[in-house]
């Protein structure tokens with residue numbers, strides 16, 4: 001048919017979305033081929049990124065392209081069209097496991113050096129630092145964020161509501177956060193009156209300023225600085241633990257150790273040391289020798305003590321168990337396997353874990369596998385307060401009802417590593433008491449904090465161009481959806497006060513006639529949005545980067561049951577587009593189920609939605625009318641899939657991810673065969689539509705027949721592509737039918 005001029009880059013990531021890709025991508029290509037569109041695959045998986053970091057240690061056959069670096073460059077191209085699936089933001093324990101797996105497969109990648117001493121180890125550590133935590137999203141997200149539930153998805157959720165745990169007025173669950181000594185209480189903020197290089201310095205006991213970092217800032221850029229007191233943090237943890245013990249309420253910790261990859265693992269480590277205080281007091285010296293790092297959770301203790309004699313191991317394990325005697329019950333990640341909330345820092349991630357708790361009547365799982373009231377500890381108070389507002393609202397009004405509730409979409413300030421999510425290279429854990437300060441080019445002190453050993457100090461940058469574009473995106477969304485938009489700007493925050501001036505200024509660049517635009521503090525904004533939501537009304541939340549993340553799990557999980565069903569668009573500043581598939585993660589539990597019973601409950605709705613927008617944009621930008629027809633038919637196919645209940649089931653033996661892909665293909669082909677805009681395209685897809693429909697029962701039974709037994713994919717982070725292909729494409733009839741059209 002047409003010659004190929006247009007390219008969509010599809011990302012190969014990790015865990016459940018990567019598994020789904022093995023089934024979905026061949027189907028996508030069957031359709032895009034007909035419009036002359038190339039869908040290329042770019043490997044940005046954790047394993048792929050580890051391999052790309054050490055080309056010199058690999059053989060020619062083992063070497064891989066640096067997909068992330070290539071995509072990072074592509075984001076600057078106005079023709080960029082990238083479909084980004086969720087990927088692992090690795091904690092140290094996950095990175096270690098990935099390295100071990102690659103080594104076992106014969107790749108000579110180095111061990112992760114915990115305490116690098118030699119230059120070689122330091123270089124290795126540096127290379128791994130670029131792979132750790134949220135290393136992908138900040139590179140690709142070169143624009144602000146537009147996340148919402150498409151009308152068809154919202155309508156479906158209203159018609160077929162997911163379960164929502166009832167709320168009891170007597171619930172003892174609550175959010176708890178610091179009342180001082182945290183980042184919120186120390187935040188300072190300045191806006192640059194001109195482009196200049198500022199200096200971040202530390203002055204210690206010797207009185208001599210030490211340069212920590214130089215930052216080249218643009219005119220109009222907002223720079224913040226703040227610190228968290230280690231002493232205040234530890235006493236806060238101790239107090240919350242004692243309160244829980246006395247009240248008989250379970251204790252849980254919710255941080256974002258993945259995205260906040262420098263500061264939050266440290267916060268997590270303090271929690272581990274306080275909870276298991278007696279263990280760390282007694283064995284601290286031994287732990288230091290063994291290289292135990294509490295920031296990696298209790299898994300680090302269990303891992304490192306393996307090298308000790310059996311009797312010492314048992315003694316330490318007993319000391320750990322003794323802690324449980326006088327500490328409150330700890331929320332569990334996996335009560336069957338005995339994995340607690342403090343096991344690894346990446347198991348409980350606040351954006352998803354708090355909404356899940358709220359959906360479960362404010363409860364989390366206890367040691368006995370039962371749901372219980374919980375104190376949700378989120379030390380940093382800046383954003384934690386919104387969760388208490390939601391809890392209060394649910395206690396007073398009962399749980400939200402997915403059948404009637406309105407929608408809260410989000411326009412998020414995310415471009416150019418905005419705010420806290422770009423702070424990692426400006427975050428320092430202090431090794432002595434002193435003063436941290438920021439000086440301008442003229443040597444004047446812009447901001448300064450007195451700090452103590454162990455405190456976590458950080459600076460955050462937000463570029464003016466990103467703010468201006470964010471305001472524009474918000475106004476456009478308000479206009480196009482005829483929905484009130486609320487800028488969440490807190491009077492009590494120094495950063496938000498700087499932002500407010502810019503928002504007020506940039507709003508004047510737009511025609512606001514007939515629009516309803518508000519500026520509210522966080523508590524006011526969330527109450528306003530919830531009041532409207534309860535009455536079935538929609539509201540746009542216009543927020544900074546962290547609230548973007550938190551709210552786009554919180555509201556979708558309440559409204560739709562999962563944030564996987566969100567449309568997530570990143571209009572990039574350079575003109576290209578990135579289409580994220582959903583707003584959630586890579587669902588490790590789904591992989592476990594596939595491995596155990598060859599059933600993948602991952603719902604690819606996010607991929608379907610992203611692909612449709614990607615095709616539509618490509619159609620408009622590249623003048624490819626066929627892409628537009630494909631997009632329109634794909635949206636209709638997705639609606640049919642929802643209406644006919646062809647989303648994956650949670651149970652083995654029933655339709656899963658692969659089966660839902662088959663239905664998408666069938667409906668998409670049928671819609672294309674039936675449309676009247678492009679007769680050649682209709683004729684092209686008519687035979688496929690017919691043969692898929694003729695073979696529906698056979699294909700579905702082939703897809704379901706393989707379920708029930710374990711699936712061998714030979715690896716978790718770097719599974720064997722041939723094995724994956726076999727597992728994810730088990731229907732010979734479907735494979736042949738698709739091949740016939742391509743052939």
Ligand SMILES: NC(=O)C1=CN([C@@H]2O[C@H](COP(=O)(O)OP(=O)(O)OC[C@H]3O[C@@H](n4cnc5c(N)ncnc54)[C@H](OP(=O)(O)O)[C@@H]3O)[C@@H](O)[C@H]2O)C=CC1
Nearest residue numbers: 086087088089258349352562564584585586587589602603
């Ligand atoms: N954009 C990105 O790249 C993001 C990446 N992450 C990364 O993902 C990993 C896991 O994060 P986690 O916080 O556990 O959150 P996830 O969103 O991966 O999982 C939470 C739960 O949400 C449900 N879920 C999520 N996506 C789907 C889907 N497509 N279909 C059906 N159900 C879904 C599942 O519930 P159930 O088990 O009940 O079926 C799942 O267990 C981490 O490595 C994290 O860093 C996290 C967020 C965003």
Ligand SMILES: O=C(O)CCC(=O)C(=O)O
Nearest residue numbers: 089134137258259549583
């Ligand atoms: O990049 C990450 O680590 C997580 C991203 C995320 O949670 C989000 O954007 O909603």
Ligand SMILES: [Mg+2]
Nearest residue numbers: 351549553583
């Ligand atoms: Mg998130």
